[in-house]
Amino acid sequence: MAKELRETIKEITTYHLKKKKSQVFGQNLTGVGWVAGTLPKLYEKDGVIELPMADVAGGGIVTGSGLVNRRPIYIIRYQGYNWFNCTFIVNYACKSKEIWKIPCPIFIRGISSEGNIGPVSGSSHISIIYKMPGIKIYSPMSNNEYKKVYKKFIKNTDVFYISEHRKSYSNKKEFKNKVKKNMDIILMPISITRFSAEKAKKILESKGLKVGIIHLVDLKPFRIESSWIKAIKTSKYGVLMTDNDYADGILRVLAHKLNEKTNKKINVLGLDDKTAGHHSSVDNLPPDEKKIIKNVFKIIKN
Amino acid sequence: MQKKFILEVFKKASLCRHFENEVFKRIKSDKIKFPVYLSAGQEYVPASIAQIIKEKKIKPLLFGQHRGHSIYLSFGGDVIKLINELKGKKSGCTYGMGGSLSIHSPKINMYGHDGFMGSNACIGAGACFSSKKPTIIFIGDAAIEEDYVLATLSWVSKKKLPILFVVEDNNYAVLTKKDERRDWKAKDVAKAFRVDSFDVKDDPKLIYKLLKKNIFKKPMLINIHTNRLFWHSGAGVDTQKVFDRHLMLKKIIGKKANIIDQNIKNKINNLWQKN
Numbered sequence: 001m002a003k004e005l006r007e008t009i010k011e012i013t014t015y016h017l018k019k020k021k022s023q024v025f026g027q028n029l030t031g032v033g034w035v036a037g038t039l040p041k042l043y044e045k046d047g048v049i050e051l052p053m054a055d056v057a058g059g060g061i062v063t064g065s066g067l068v069n070r071r072p073i074y075i076i077r078y079q080g081y082n083w084f085n086c087t088f089i090v091n092y093a094c095k096s097k098e099i100w101k102i103p104c105p106i107f108i109r110g111i112s113s114e115g116n117i118g119p120v121s122g123s124s125h126i127s128i129i130y131k132m133p134g135i136k137i138y139s140p141m142s143n144n145e146y147k148k149v150y151k152k153f154i155k156n157t158d159v160f161y162i163s164e165h166r167k168s169y170s171n172k173k174e175f176k177n178k179v180k181k182n183m184d185i186i187l188m189p190i191s192i193t194r195f196s197a198e199k200a201k202k203i204l205e206s207k208g209l210k211v212g213i214i215h216l217v218d219l220k221p222f223r224i225e226s227s228w229i230k231a232i233k234t235s236k237y238g239v240l241m242t243d244n245d246y247a248d249g250i251l252r253v254l255a256h257k258l259n260e261k262t263n264k265k266i267n268v269l270g271l272d273d274k275t276a277g278h279h280s281s282v283d284n285l286p287p288d289e290k291k292i293i294k295n296v297f298k299i300i301k302n
Numbered sequence: 303m304q305k306k307f308i309l310e311v312f313k314k315a316s317l318c319r320h321f322e323n324e325v326f327k328r329i330k331s332d333k334i335k336f337p338v339y340l341s342a343g344q345e346y347v348p349a350s351i352a353q354i355i356k357e358k359k360i361k362p363l364l365f366g367q368h369r370g371h372s373i374y375l376s377f378g379g380d381v382i383k384l385i386n387e388l389k390g391k392k393s394g395c396t397y398g399m400g401g402s403l404s405i406h407s408p409k410i411n412m413y414g415h416d417g418f419m420g421s422n423a424c425i426g427a428g429a430c431f432s433s434k435k436p437t438i439i440f441i442g443d444a445a446i447e448e449d450y451v452l453a454t455l456s457w458v459s460k461k462k463l464p465i466l467f468v469v470e471d472n473n474y475a476v477l478t479k480k481d482e483r484r485d486w487k488a489k490d491v492a493k494a495f496r497v498d499s500f501d502v503k504d505d506p507k508l509i510y511k512l513l514k515k516n517i518f519k520k521p522m523l524i525n526i527h528t529n530r531l532f533w534h535s536g537a538g539v540d541t542q543k544v545f546d547r548h549l550m551l552k553k554i555i556g557k558k559a560n561i562i563d564q565n566i567k568n569k570i571n572n573l574w575q576k577n
Contacts, residue, residue, distance in 0.1 A: 023432060049431075052460075054453030057424045061457065064428020067413065068363075072432070092416045092425060099399045100406050100414045 006169035008143040009038040009109075012150050016073060016107075020154075023047040025062045026075030027055075035075055035111070036169050055084035063093040066104035066159070076110045078121035079163070086129050094134030094159050103157035107150070112191065112244060113166040114285055118278040123271055123286070124191055126163050127249025130220060137220040139163040139191045142174045145217050163219070165192040165244070175215045179227050181234040185296055186212035188258075190219065190251075193242035193269075193286050200292035209296070216241075222254055224261050232258065237299050238265040244286035246271045269295050304507065307357070309558075311349045311506040312551055316563045318345035318372040319548050320570040321381065322532075325371070325388060328574075329536055334388060338402040341372040343531035346547050347470050350506040351438065352376035354513050362436040362466075362518070364412040365426035367419065368403035369470075373440055379407040381570070385577045411435075420445035423454045427465060436464040436518040443525075444475030446488050452495075455523070459495045464518040467492070469525040476534045492523035499523040504547055 016022045017040075029039055029048055042048045051058035065072040076085045086108075093104040112124040126137055136158050140146040146162075153160045168191075175194060178201075179186075185204075189197035194215050201211045212231055232239055239258060243251045247270035255266035269287045276284035287295070322342035328334045349372070355362060366373040374384060380395060387394025387405060396405050396414060406414035413429070415422055423439050430437035445451055446469055458465050469488045473480050492499035498516070502508045504526050512524060529544040552559045 052453050052457045054450060054457075057450035057453035057457065060421055060424020060450060060454070061428035061431065064425040064430070065432035066428075067425065068429045068433040068435075070432040088416070088418070088421050088425060091418055092421060095416065096414075099404060100396060102406075102408070102413070 002172040003143065004169060005141070005143055005146060005171045006037045008146050009169075010040050012146065013038070013073060014040045014042075016071075017042065017047045020071060021047075022071050022073065023049055023065060024073040024075065025049045025051050025058070025065065027051050027053060027058065027077065029075060035077065036166055038169060039075070055081055056087050059085045060088040060092075062106060063088045063104060066093050066106040067096065067102065069103070069105070071105050071107065073107045073109060076108060079110045079112045079123070079125040080121045082110060082125045082128055089159060090129050090132040090135065094132055097157060098134060104159065105153070105157050106159045107153050108159065108161045109164055110161055111164045111166060114192065114244060116278055116280060116283065117276070119275045122276050123284070124163055124165075124243065124245040126161065126219070127245050129161065130250045130253065135159050135161055135220065137161045137163060138217055139219055140217055141165065141168040141191065141194055142171055144174055149217070163191060167192050167195075177215055178211070178213045179231045180212055181231055182210070183212040183231060183235045184210045185237045185299065186214060186232055186235050186239045187292070188214045188216055188239055188241040190216045190241070190243040191286075192244050196287060196289045196292055197242055199289040200296070203289065203293055204296060216254070219250065219254070222257055224258060229261050232262040232264050235264065238267065240267045240269060240292065240295055240299060242268075242287050242292060243270045246273060248273065267295065267299055304510070307353060307510060308506055308551070309555065311346065311353045312555060312559060313562055313566070314349035314352060314376045315345040315548055315551075316566045317381075317570070318342070318349065318375045320567045321375055321384070322371060324570055324574045326532060336401050337535050338388070339369040339535055340532040341369045341530070343544065343546060344369075344470055344472065344504070344528045345372040345376070346504040346506055347468060347509075347526050347528055348373045348376035348440070350504070350509040351466075351468065351513065352378075353506075354510060354517065358517070360436055360518065361411055362438050363426065363429055363433070364410065364438050364440075365415075365422035365429070366412065366440045367415050367422055367442065367445065368417060369442070370405050370412075370415065370440075371402070374405055374407060374410070374412060377410045377412065379405075379410050379412065381573055382577050383407075385574055389577070420448035420451040423448075423451040423467070427454045427458050427463065430458070430463045430465050431461060438466045438468060440468045440470060442475075443469055443471040443473065443480055443488065446491075447484060452491065455492055455495045455497055458521045459497045462520055465521050466513070466517055467497075467521075467523040469523065471525050471527050472530045473527075474530075474534075488523060488525040497521045497523050499525070501525045502527070504528040
């Protein structure tokens with residue numbers, strides 16, 4: 001029986017602590033829920049380290065651990081905290097290999113979440129660090145994707161930012177791309193919008209449309225495969241990319257990169273350009289299947 | 303014993319002083335055109351600590367900030383590599399990437415600085431925690447005001463790490479005096495965090511007395527009052543005369559010091575000419 005993603009993350013973390021003799025840093029780790037059940041019930045003697053509640057200092061302490069090659073895991077419970085937590089990560093850890101030839105490998109688990117969580121903690125916030133050199137960004141949503149990213153980290157000496165989503169932790173399924181020529185439209189979803197995009201695809205296909213789908217996990221470096229280019233170039237209406245970060249960030253950057261390679265229209269659908277409120281009537285949620293379908297028809301109409 | 307210690311510190315300080323004087327000349331004559339942070343006047347802080355460490359045969363991790371020439375030289379960093387770094391060569395200690403403010407040396411366990419004041423406090427604490435190696439973190443009287451530095455002091459105290467925080471206190475953040483910025487002393491704040499803390503002048507004898515027995519047994523902060531001879535950045539000297547410990551020690555030690563100082567001056571001058 002397939003296991004939930006949270007179990008895989010827990011197993012990887014246990015392996016990293018026991019076999020790799022590493023450390024896990026973060027705030028409120030050993031408290032209620034153990035990071036939504038993704039952390040084994042271990043303590044400081046096992047390498048699970050509670051950082052002080054000073055967010056900026058915490059990122060610096062983890063950078064120091066990376067600098068002496070302990071390959072720490074750093075858990076950022078809400079990606080909105082990237083503004084504080086990642087200061088020294090992007091300005092020191094990510095640059096260390098290039099400036100001083102001293103690698104500073106860190107496996108950052110940045111967790112995003114949506115829905116009634118308000119103006120501070122919600123959504124993905126990887127756009128703010130995306131532009132910095134020396135960082136690699138992935139957004140795995142399934143067991144195999146997560147394992148693949150971890151294996152890549154172990155063979156690598158860079159800073160890895162793993163953009164997770166709380167709602168993916170119960171996922172047991174794997175995703176499959178549909179990359180074919182002569183599609184009507186191709187969906188390219190990121191993070192939690194991948195689940196909605198899968199649902200949207202089925203509904204659109206039931207309405208007679210030919211819909212391709214390319215799930216984006218490796219966000220930086222963003223490698224565009226030749227099969228994608230062929231599929232996009234021969235598509236009738238181009239691409240719709242979706243994400244749970246603001247549209248004027250990583251989404252438009254990636255869309256532009258695709259546009260340069262294919263000369264096709266790459267549409268984007270992310271969070272609206274507004275602050276999320278706590279109440280559902282004023283929230284700012286990632287595009288669901290209804291919104292994706294609506295946008296696809298808007299693209300076709302235009 | 304103490305005479306020998308003072309003489310060794312004097313030699314290190316002399317090396318730092320004449321190195322910085324040579325850099326100063328090159329900034330003045332526009333041979334060095336990028337921002338340079340000179341530490342002349344403050345060299346007795348790293349020189350004294352480096353000599354204590356040498357005598358104790360410890361090789362700690364070193365985390366300095368932007369004003370790091372004297373730390374690098376006092377702890378045994380390669381002089382020629384630093385000259386080459388300031389000349390922007392790939393053979394420099396930081397491969398031409400660091401300039402003056404991000405110098406480093408794996409040989410002496412000195413890690414580079416990223417330019418964010420006080421970042422080395424948190425990063426050094428993390429390195430110490432994860433490696434369990436004794437660590438020295440050099441900051442200034444301005445950097446200790448950074449919130450993340452204060453948070454780090456609290457954490458290292460809780461974890462009882464073998465760290466020495468050295469505050470090089472010249473009373474200025476660029477040109478803003480300490481009493482215009484705060485009403486507290488580094489020593490008192492560190493003490494509130496239960497870190498052993500001291501406030502001393504940059505007199506090698508006093509530094510020796512404080513650190514010789516206690517260093518790296520538990521977290522410690524030493525705020526050392528010192529004077530910088532040149533401006534915050536680049537080549538400039540204020541009209542106001544400041545106390546110069548190097549000249550004072552030269553007078554006290556006498557003829558021997560004059561000879562040592564002159565020899566080091568010539569040596570450094572030659573190295574700058576040749577490289």
